[in-house]
Amino acid sequence: MxxxxxxxxxxxxxxxxxKTFRDSDGLWEGHRVEDVATRDAYARNPRMVHDFYNMRRSQLQTVExxxxxxxxxxxxxxxxxxxxxxxxxxxxxxxxxxxxxxxxxxGELLKKRCELCNTVSACREDLSVFSECSQCGHAGGLRPHIVWFGEIPxxxxxxxxxxxxxxxxxxxxxxxxxxxxxxxxxxxxxxxxxxxxxxxxxxxxxxxxxxxxxxxxxxxxxxxxxxxxxxxx
Ligand code: APR
CATH class of the missing domain: 3.40.50.1220 (TPP-binding domain)
Known part of the structure:
Protein backbone atom coordinates (compact mmCIF):
# COMPACT_ATOMS: atom_id res chain seq x y z
CA MET A 1 0.00 0.00 0.00
CA LYS A 19 -1.16 33.96 13.98
CA THR A 20 1.81 32.32 12.33
CA PHE A 21 5.22 32.81 13.90
CA ARG A 22 7.14 34.54 11.16
CA ASP A 23 4.67 36.25 8.82
CA SER A 24 3.74 39.36 10.79
CA ASP A 25 5.96 41.24 13.22
CA GLY A 26 6.53 37.93 15.03
CA LEU A 27 6.31 39.64 18.41
CA TRP A 28 4.25 38.83 21.50
CA GLU A 29 3.99 41.81 23.85
CA GLY A 30 7.36 42.96 22.62
CA HIS A 31 9.05 39.56 22.95
CA ARG A 32 10.35 37.51 20.05
CA VAL A 33 8.82 34.03 20.15
CA GLU A 34 12.35 32.65 20.43
CA ASP A 35 12.70 34.60 23.70
CA VAL A 36 9.52 33.18 25.24
CA ALA A 37 9.62 29.61 24.03
CA THR A 38 12.85 28.47 25.64
CA ARG A 39 13.92 26.67 28.80
CA ASP A 40 16.05 29.69 29.75
CA ALA A 41 13.08 32.04 29.46
CA TYR A 42 11.07 29.69 31.68
CA ALA A 43 13.85 29.55 34.26
CA ARG A 44 14.22 33.35 34.20
CA ASN A 45 10.58 34.31 34.12
CA PRO A 46 8.17 31.37 34.45
CA ARG A 47 5.22 33.68 34.93
CA MET A 48 5.74 35.36 31.56
CA VAL A 49 6.06 32.00 29.83
CA HIS A 50 2.91 30.67 31.55
CA ASP A 51 1.04 33.84 30.53
CA PHE A 52 2.08 33.33 26.90
CA TYR A 53 0.84 29.74 26.78
CA ASN A 54 -2.28 30.45 28.88
CA MET A 55 -3.20 33.10 26.32
CA ARG A 56 -2.59 30.74 23.42
CA ARG A 57 -4.52 27.90 25.13
CA SER A 58 -7.57 30.08 25.80
CA GLN A 59 -7.43 31.36 22.21
CA LEU A 60 -8.19 27.82 21.03
CA GLN A 61 -11.73 28.25 22.36
CA THR A 62 -12.31 31.09 19.92
CA VAL A 63 -11.13 29.41 16.71
CA GLU A 64 -12.52 26.67 14.49
CA GLY A 107 3.82 19.20 21.75
CA GLU A 108 0.27 20.30 22.51
CA LEU A 109 -1.25 23.30 24.25
CA LEU A 110 -3.96 21.08 25.71
CA LYS A 111 -1.46 18.96 27.63
CA LYS A 112 0.79 19.69 30.58
CA ARG A 113 3.82 17.85 31.87
CA CYS A 114 5.17 17.58 35.40
CA GLU A 115 8.94 18.10 35.36
CA LEU A 116 9.20 16.26 38.68
CA CYS A 117 7.38 12.99 37.87
CA ASN A 118 7.16 13.36 34.05
CA THR A 119 3.43 12.68 33.94
CA VAL A 120 1.73 14.13 30.85
CA SER A 121 -1.96 14.90 31.26
CA ALA A 122 -4.79 16.90 29.73
CA CYS A 123 -4.74 20.64 30.37
CA ARG A 124 -7.69 22.95 29.79
CA GLU A 125 -6.89 25.33 32.64
CA ASP A 126 -4.37 28.16 33.05
CA LEU A 127 -1.06 27.05 34.53
CA SER A 128 0.96 29.02 37.06
CA VAL A 129 4.07 28.55 39.17
CA PHE A 130 1.73 27.38 41.94
CA SER A 131 -0.09 24.67 39.92
CA GLU A 132 0.04 21.28 41.63
CA CYS A 133 0.61 17.98 39.86
CA SER A 134 -2.34 15.68 40.49
CA GLN A 135 -0.02 12.67 40.18
CA CYS A 136 2.87 13.50 42.53
CA GLY A 137 1.26 16.38 44.42
CA HIS A 138 4.20 18.75 43.96
CA ALA A 139 3.67 22.38 43.08
CA GLY A 140 5.83 24.35 40.67
CA GLY A 141 6.85 21.56 38.33
CA LEU A 142 4.00 21.80 35.83
CA ARG A 143 4.85 23.23 32.44
CA PRO A 144 3.04 23.31 29.12
CA HIS A 145 3.70 20.12 27.13
CA ILE A 146 5.45 22.12 24.45
CA VAL A 147 8.82 21.52 22.83
CA TRP A 148 10.82 24.69 23.33
CA PHE A 149 13.72 25.94 21.20
CA GLY A 150 16.75 23.87 22.11
CA GLU A 151 14.68 20.81 23.09
CA ILE A 152 14.32 17.65 21.06
CA PRO A 153 11.00 17.27 19.22
N1 APR B 1 -1.96 29.20 3.60
C1 APR B 1 -0.81 28.55 3.34
N2 APR B 1 0.38 28.92 3.88
C2 APR B 1 0.39 29.99 4.67
C3 APR B 1 -0.78 30.73 4.98
C4 APR B 1 -2.00 30.30 4.39
N3 APR B 1 -3.15 30.92 4.62
N4 APR B 1 -0.43 31.75 5.81
C5 APR B 1 0.88 31.65 6.01
N5 APR B 1 1.39 30.60 5.34
C6 APR B 1 2.77 30.11 5.34
C7 APR B 1 3.81 31.19 5.32
O1 APR B 1 4.16 31.55 3.99
C8 APR B 1 4.97 30.52 6.06
O2 APR B 1 5.82 29.83 5.16
O3 APR B 1 2.94 29.41 6.55
C9 APR B 1 4.30 29.50 6.96
C10 APR B 1 4.32 29.83 8.43
O4 APR B 1 5.65 29.80 8.88
P1 APR B 1 6.05 29.97 10.40
O5 APR B 1 5.33 31.14 10.98
O6 APR B 1 7.52 30.00 10.46
O7 APR B 1 5.43 28.66 11.10
P2 APR B 1 6.06 27.19 11.17
O8 APR B 1 6.80 26.86 9.94
O9 APR B 1 4.95 26.30 11.59
O10 APR B 1 7.07 27.35 12.38
C11 APR B 1 7.80 26.23 12.79
O11 APR B 1 8.69 27.37 14.68
O12 APR B 1 8.24 28.92 16.34
C12 APR B 1 8.42 27.59 16.06
O13 APR B 1 7.70 25.71 17.24
C13 APR B 1 7.23 26.76 16.43
O14 APR B 1 6.19 24.94 15.27
C14 APR B 1 6.75 26.23 15.11
C15 APR B 1 8.01 26.22 14.27
Missing amino acids: SQLFILTGAGISAESGL PNAAHRALGRLEKEWPGQLTLVTQNVDDLHERGGCSDVWHMH LLMDEIYERVSKADLFVSIGTSGVVYPAAGLAAEAKSQGARTVELNMTDTEVSPCFDELIHGPATESVPAWVDALLSEGL
Whole structure:
Protein backbone atom coordinates (compact mmCIF):
# COMPACT_ATOMS: atom_id res chain seq x y z
CA MET A 1 0.00 0.00 0.00
CA SER A 2 1.44 3.42 -0.97
CA GLN A 3 2.26 5.72 1.91
CA LEU A 4 1.60 9.43 2.23
CA PHE A 5 3.43 11.63 4.75
CA ILE A 6 2.06 15.09 5.51
CA LEU A 7 3.89 17.75 7.55
CA THR A 8 1.93 20.83 8.57
CA GLY A 9 2.90 24.16 10.11
CA ALA A 10 1.31 27.35 11.34
CA GLY A 11 0.14 28.35 7.84
CA ILE A 12 -2.61 25.72 7.86
CA SER A 13 -4.18 27.32 10.93
CA ALA A 14 -3.68 30.93 9.81
CA GLU A 15 -7.08 31.27 8.18
CA SER A 16 -8.70 29.93 11.37
CA GLY A 17 -7.35 33.07 13.04
CA LEU A 18 -4.18 31.79 14.71
CA LYS A 19 -1.16 33.96 13.98
CA THR A 20 1.81 32.32 12.33
CA PHE A 21 5.22 32.81 13.90
CA ARG A 22 7.14 34.54 11.16
CA ASP A 23 4.67 36.25 8.82
CA SER A 24 3.74 39.36 10.79
CA ASP A 25 5.96 41.24 13.22
CA GLY A 26 6.53 37.93 15.03
CA LEU A 27 6.31 39.64 18.41
CA TRP A 28 4.25 38.83 21.50
CA GLU A 29 3.99 41.81 23.85
CA GLY A 30 7.36 42.96 22.62
CA HIS A 31 9.05 39.56 22.95
CA ARG A 32 10.35 37.51 20.05
CA VAL A 33 8.82 34.03 20.15
CA GLU A 34 12.35 32.65 20.43
CA ASP A 35 12.70 34.60 23.70
CA VAL A 36 9.52 33.18 25.24
CA ALA A 37 9.62 29.61 24.03
CA THR A 38 12.85 28.47 25.64
CA ARG A 39 13.92 26.67 28.80
CA ASP A 40 16.05 29.69 29.75
CA ALA A 41 13.08 32.04 29.46
CA TYR A 42 11.07 29.69 31.68
CA ALA A 43 13.85 29.55 34.26
CA ARG A 44 14.22 33.35 34.20
CA ASN A 45 10.58 34.31 34.12
CA PRO A 46 8.17 31.37 34.45
CA ARG A 47 5.22 33.68 34.93
CA MET A 48 5.74 35.36 31.56
CA VAL A 49 6.06 32.00 29.83
CA HIS A 50 2.91 30.67 31.55
CA ASP A 51 1.04 33.84 30.53
CA PHE A 52 2.08 33.33 26.90
CA TYR A 53 0.84 29.74 26.78
CA ASN A 54 -2.28 30.45 28.88
CA MET A 55 -3.20 33.10 26.32
CA ARG A 56 -2.59 30.74 23.42
CA ARG A 57 -4.52 27.90 25.13
CA SER A 58 -7.57 30.08 25.80
CA GLN A 59 -7.43 31.36 22.21
CA LEU A 60 -8.19 27.82 21.03
CA GLN A 61 -11.73 28.25 22.36
CA THR A 62 -12.31 31.09 19.92
CA VAL A 63 -11.13 29.41 16.71
CA GLU A 64 -12.52 26.67 14.49
CA PRO A 65 -10.89 24.25 12.07
CA ASN A 66 -10.94 25.48 8.48
CA ALA A 67 -11.47 23.83 5.10
CA ALA A 68 -7.83 22.70 4.95
CA HIS A 69 -8.03 20.83 8.29
CA ARG A 70 -11.33 19.28 7.23
CA ALA A 71 -9.93 18.17 3.87
CA LEU A 72 -7.16 16.26 5.67
CA GLY A 73 -9.81 14.70 7.94
CA ARG A 74 -11.60 13.52 4.80
CA LEU A 75 -8.37 12.09 3.40
CA GLU A 76 -7.67 10.14 6.60
CA LYS A 77 -11.15 8.57 6.42
CA GLU A 78 -10.85 7.72 2.73
CA TRP A 79 -7.37 6.23 3.04
CA PRO A 80 -7.11 4.46 6.39
CA GLY A 81 -3.61 3.21 7.15
CA GLN A 82 -1.97 5.20 4.36
CA LEU A 83 -1.54 8.60 5.94
CA THR A 84 0.97 9.83 8.52
CA LEU A 85 0.06 13.33 9.67
CA VAL A 86 2.83 15.13 11.55
CA THR A 87 2.21 18.68 12.69
CA GLN A 88 4.45 21.31 14.21
CA ASN A 89 1.31 23.01 15.46
CA VAL A 90 0.37 22.84 19.11
CA ASP A 91 -3.32 23.63 18.48
CA ASP A 92 -6.06 20.99 18.26
CA LEU A 93 -7.51 22.03 14.90
CA HIS A 94 -6.46 18.88 13.02
CA GLU A 95 -8.30 16.76 15.58
CA ARG A 96 -11.37 18.99 15.45
CA GLY A 97 -11.13 18.90 11.65
CA GLY A 98 -11.62 15.12 11.71
CA CYS A 99 -8.12 13.62 11.96
CA SER A 100 -7.87 10.98 14.66
CA ASP A 101 -4.15 10.18 14.46
CA VAL A 102 -2.10 13.38 14.67
CA TRP A 103 1.57 13.36 15.67
CA HIS A 104 2.37 16.62 17.44
CA MET A 105 6.14 16.84 17.17
CA HIS A 106 6.29 20.19 19.02
CA GLY A 107 3.82 19.20 21.75
CA GLU A 108 0.27 20.30 22.51
CA LEU A 109 -1.25 23.30 24.25
CA LEU A 110 -3.96 21.08 25.71
CA LYS A 111 -1.46 18.96 27.63
CA LYS A 112 0.79 19.69 30.58
CA ARG A 113 3.82 17.85 31.87
CA CYS A 114 5.17 17.58 35.40
CA GLU A 115 8.94 18.10 35.36
CA LEU A 116 9.20 16.26 38.68
CA CYS A 117 7.38 12.99 37.87
CA ASN A 118 7.16 13.36 34.05
CA THR A 119 3.43 12.68 33.94
CA VAL A 120 1.73 14.13 30.85
CA SER A 121 -1.96 14.90 31.26
CA ALA A 122 -4.79 16.90 29.73
CA CYS A 123 -4.74 20.64 30.37
CA ARG A 124 -7.69 22.95 29.79
CA GLU A 125 -6.89 25.33 32.64
CA ASP A 126 -4.37 28.16 33.05
CA LEU A 127 -1.06 27.05 34.53
CA SER A 128 0.96 29.02 37.06
CA VAL A 129 4.07 28.55 39.17
CA PHE A 130 1.73 27.38 41.94
CA SER A 131 -0.09 24.67 39.92
CA GLU A 132 0.04 21.28 41.63
CA CYS A 133 0.61 17.98 39.86
CA SER A 134 -2.34 15.68 40.49
CA GLN A 135 -0.02 12.67 40.18
CA CYS A 136 2.87 13.50 42.53
CA GLY A 137 1.26 16.38 44.42
CA HIS A 138 4.20 18.75 43.96
CA ALA A 139 3.67 22.38 43.08
CA GLY A 140 5.83 24.35 40.67
CA GLY A 141 6.85 21.56 38.33
CA LEU A 142 4.00 21.80 35.83
CA ARG A 143 4.85 23.23 32.44
CA PRO A 144 3.04 23.31 29.12
CA HIS A 145 3.70 20.12 27.13
CA ILE A 146 5.45 22.12 24.45
CA VAL A 147 8.82 21.52 22.83
CA TRP A 148 10.82 24.69 23.33
CA PHE A 149 13.72 25.94 21.20
CA GLY A 150 16.75 23.87 22.11
CA GLU A 151 14.68 20.81 23.09
CA ILE A 152 14.32 17.65 21.06
CA PRO A 153 11.00 17.27 19.22
CA LEU A 154 8.75 14.34 20.10
CA LEU A 155 8.45 11.05 18.19
CA MET A 156 11.53 11.64 16.02
CA ASP A 157 12.43 7.94 15.63
CA GLU A 158 8.90 7.10 14.54
CA ILE A 159 8.82 10.13 12.21
CA TYR A 160 12.08 9.19 10.43
CA GLU A 161 10.79 5.63 10.09
CA ARG A 162 7.61 6.85 8.37
CA VAL A 163 9.55 9.32 6.19
CA SER A 164 11.70 6.44 4.96
CA LYS A 165 8.56 4.58 3.85
CA ALA A 166 6.82 7.55 2.22
CA ASP A 167 5.97 7.47 -1.49
CA LEU A 168 4.65 11.02 -1.36
CA PHE A 169 5.82 13.70 1.11
CA VAL A 170 3.70 16.84 1.39
CA SER A 171 4.51 19.97 3.35
CA ILE A 172 1.69 22.42 4.13
CA GLY A 173 2.07 25.95 5.54
CA THR A 174 5.50 25.78 7.11
CA SER A 175 8.37 28.19 6.51
CA GLY A 176 11.01 25.46 6.64
CA VAL A 177 13.37 27.27 8.96
CA VAL A 178 13.03 25.24 12.16
CA TYR A 179 14.94 21.96 12.23
CA PRO A 180 14.61 18.99 12.37
CA ALA A 181 11.13 19.45 10.80
CA ALA A 182 12.62 21.57 8.01
CA GLY A 183 14.96 18.72 7.04
CA LEU A 184 12.25 16.09 6.56
CA ALA A 185 11.46 16.99 2.93
CA ALA A 186 15.10 16.55 1.86
CA GLU A 187 15.25 13.30 3.81
CA ALA A 188 12.09 12.00 2.11
CA LYS A 189 13.35 13.00 -1.33
CA SER A 190 16.71 11.34 -0.76
CA GLN A 191 14.83 8.14 0.07
CA GLY A 192 12.85 8.26 -3.16
CA ALA A 193 9.59 10.04 -2.24
CA ARG A 194 7.93 12.53 -4.54
CA THR A 195 7.67 15.85 -2.71
CA VAL A 196 5.02 18.59 -2.87
CA GLU A 197 4.94 21.91 -1.03
CA LEU A 198 1.72 23.86 -0.42
CA ASN A 199 2.34 27.39 0.83
CA MET A 200 1.45 30.99 0.11
CA THR A 201 4.96 31.60 -1.22
CA ASP A 202 8.29 29.91 -1.82
CA THR A 203 10.14 28.96 1.36
CA GLU A 204 13.73 28.30 2.44
CA VAL A 205 13.30 24.65 1.52
CA SER A 206 11.32 24.98 -1.74
CA PRO A 207 14.28 23.64 -3.80
CA CYS A 208 13.71 20.23 -2.10
CA PHE A 209 10.27 19.88 -3.68
CA ASP A 210 9.26 18.39 -7.01
CA GLU A 211 6.08 20.46 -7.11
CA LEU A 212 5.16 23.82 -5.56
CA ILE A 213 1.51 24.82 -5.12
CA HIS A 214 1.00 28.45 -4.10
CA GLY A 215 -2.17 29.81 -2.49
CA PRO A 216 -4.08 30.02 0.77
CA ALA A 217 -4.39 26.63 2.48
CA THR A 218 -8.19 26.77 2.63
CA GLU A 219 -8.23 26.72 -1.18
CA SER A 220 -5.11 24.78 -2.11
CA VAL A 221 -5.48 21.90 0.36
CA PRO A 222 -9.10 20.88 -0.46
CA ALA A 223 -8.29 21.12 -4.20
CA TRP A 224 -5.14 19.03 -3.76
CA VAL A 225 -7.00 16.42 -1.66
CA ASP A 226 -9.76 16.17 -4.28
CA ALA A 227 -7.18 15.62 -7.04
CA LEU A 228 -5.31 13.04 -4.95
CA LEU A 229 -8.48 11.11 -4.14
CA SER A 230 -9.48 10.96 -7.78
CA GLU A 231 -6.03 10.21 -9.20
CA GLY A 232 -4.49 8.12 -6.40
CA LEU A 233 -0.92 8.28 -5.16
N1 APR B 1 -1.96 29.20 3.60
C1 APR B 1 -0.81 28.55 3.34
N2 APR B 1 0.38 28.92 3.88
C2 APR B 1 0.39 29.99 4.67
C3 APR B 1 -0.78 30.73 4.98
C4 APR B 1 -2.00 30.30 4.39
N3 APR B 1 -3.15 30.92 4.62
N4 APR B 1 -0.43 31.75 5.81
C5 APR B 1 0.88 31.65 6.01
N5 APR B 1 1.39 30.60 5.34
C6 APR B 1 2.77 30.11 5.34
C7 APR B 1 3.81 31.19 5.32
O1 APR B 1 4.16 31.55 3.99
C8 APR B 1 4.97 30.52 6.06
O2 APR B 1 5.82 29.83 5.16
O3 APR B 1 2.94 29.41 6.55
C9 APR B 1 4.30 29.50 6.96
C10 APR B 1 4.32 29.83 8.43
O4 APR B 1 5.65 29.80 8.88
P1 APR B 1 6.05 29.97 10.40
O5 APR B 1 5.33 31.14 10.98
O6 APR B 1 7.52 30.00 10.46
O7 APR B 1 5.43 28.66 11.10
P2 APR B 1 6.06 27.19 11.17
O8 APR B 1 6.80 26.86 9.94
O9 APR B 1 4.95 26.30 11.59
O10 APR B 1 7.07 27.35 12.38
C11 APR B 1 7.80 26.23 12.79
O11 APR B 1 8.69 27.37 14.68
O12 APR B 1 8.24 28.92 16.34
C12 APR B 1 8.42 27.59 16.06
O13 APR B 1 7.70 25.71 17.24
C13 APR B 1 7.23 26.76 16.43
O14 APR B 1 6.19 24.94 15.27
C14 APR B 1 6.75 26.23 15.11
C15 APR B 1 8.01 26.22 14.27
